[in-house]
Amino acid sequence: MTEPVEKQATIGDCKRVIRRIIGKREAPEELGLNIYPMMDMMTILLVFLIMSFASGAADVVQSEELQIPTSTSQVEAAEALGIVISSSEIVVEGKRVLALRNGKVDPSLKQGGGNGWLITPLFNNLKQHRDRLKTIASKNPQRAFRGEVRLVADKRTPFRTLGEVIYSLGQAEFGALRFIVLREGGEG
């Protein structure tokens, strides 16, 4: 009796063995959750919020020196030349124009001294803004000069100071005042 002769392996046998070994291995795990859609959503939200901030009245920031009074008014705040009267300074369009002492204007800064109404540095600054806005209006009829001013004032400001600012505004042809207030119930 002759022993069965082992057949010599072919290249096909080798490949079959390789396939079997590789096939037995576990498939690699799927890695992590796909967070790309979430990131897309977040980015859209972020852009939306930044856009709404840019167009809204975001520059009103309350502090110890600037506490805005509350009101029952429901009119949406609109964009206009911004004037801020805090207890220590008057700021026009983000630029400090003069300092206040206990909410009062120094008599030397007013035309006519203590009894004067026109605040000279403020008036000069407002004239520049008026000229700038009028130049824009002459080039673009859609942005006509209406003399609108957004007045953000500290609630403790004495009416005399407010009056002097309003008088200076009036002299610089800004007659449409928009007092910025907190909607009732919005302080807490």
Place this chain on the structure above:
Amino acid sequence: MPKFTPKQRAYIRKRSKEKHLDPSEVVGELNIVPFLDIVVNLIMFLLATTEAVLLISQIESDLPKIAKGRSSGADVSTPLNLNVTVTDSGVIVSGSGGKLAKGCTAVETGRELTVPKKGAKYDWTGLTECVSRVKQQYNDEHSVTVSADPQVQYEHVVAAMDAVRNRGKDPLFPDVMISVGVR
């Protein structure tokens, strides 16, 4: 089972070996998790600050117009010319006929205030009542001029504007003008 030659065995071992790719060979995805953290934080911050922004509104008020020459006809035709002046001790309501007495039904000349303070606080409800009584008589009037004494704080002026503008949802004198002239 066919018989493998050593060469074939080496070939099988080589081909079936688990490959560990070099990190540089792996097709890399950008790790966006830290970026996502930043975005989430930014959104939280923006949402938290938006709340204060949304609660801001404005009071529209114009300066009284200076009448020139004959064009002052419009002012002359205004029969009421309602003025509300906030003082330290209360509120004075006056019209072209003179100062209103307490109760807002008659005109008087004395030093008494139309709506005096209640204790240390201004009586804004009283002012609204008073002005609504005036409104009943002058239904076509819409404008009021608000003024105050020099030392009166701005918040009281705003409160006075609120009191004369409307009563609940009924408009009283919605066109508020602000006058800075000294009384």
